Amino acid sequence: MTAEVLKNTQEPTGTSAFIFNQTAPGPTKPWSWAENLLESAPTYWLVTTSPDGDPHSRPLWGIWRQDNFWFSSQNRCGGFLEVNPRASVNLQVGEDVVMVEGSCSRVIGVDDISVLAEGVGVKYDWELSISEDRVHTRFGQSAPVFRLTPERVYGWAGIAGWESATRWDFPRSQETGMATQQTGR
Template identity: 85%
Template sequence: MTAEVLKNAENPKGTSAFIFSQTAPGPTQPWGWAENLLKSASTYWLVTTSPDGRPHSRPLWGIWQRNTFWFSSQNRCGEFLKVNPRASVNLQVGEDVVMVEGSCSRVIGDDINVLAEGVGVKYDWELSVSEDRVHTRFGQSAPVFRLNPERIYGWAGIAGWESATRWDFPQS
């Protein structure tokens, strides 16, 4: 396990989030609520920025492990992340909201197995691993990334803004 992943191993403490031009009155959501949603979601939306500043969003599969979001993509977002590693990932479902903001880094070596094993368990989808990519049984391959969270926002229910919570992750 890399030092980058280890530094996010502790659970963050939530505080009331500033949203809709005011601080949510609370009570805040517990971290376990957000973590459960991040682990159990089937589809996520990844938002990156193209080199000319246009936002780019796309649905994808991923896993939440070790307080980090792991994914692979053969889409152009991988090229965008080389220019600007800042990204956001959101749950596909909008009733209970969890939004992760942070920076992405490319995963190489043994850490690729975190994604391959997690995808196998979560989606029953077999991926083989090489030094710098995952591969499907259909011959497709893609680089692996992890989004290291800096801040996560979440609230329960469409009208649940009162519970809007912000979790900050320490940065090196």
């Protein structure tokens, strides 16, 4: 794993987001606010797209580490991500909103997969064992591991807190940038 993937050297810059057909008047939220919510959320919603273009959302456990969202899934979303790696993940609750948009990649290798396994162990008190390309539960289930690398994150505080709607842009890796250029995003 490269150092760029492990940790961006700079925090993303927050700007007022365009929401409800206008730019939020602010003040913007600091990145530490969004990062704290991403780290502490008990459950997330992952949104992917089927090969036919149908949206697919599902709740799942995950961890926010090293400026990436890490998760595993034996659900059909794994197959969808092979066709279209673009995805978003959102917090389970809607009072304080954080939405991450980016591209997912399959995680291979014991060292990289251990990031998820160790994080899940600490956060959920759920033991996972690892192999070269999967995590395994004590009940015999296994699933591939994925990492969502953010390109942008949106957030605002409270149901009526749209005034604080903030957009944080992440530096894109070369690989993500090429995918972005091809899709026009």
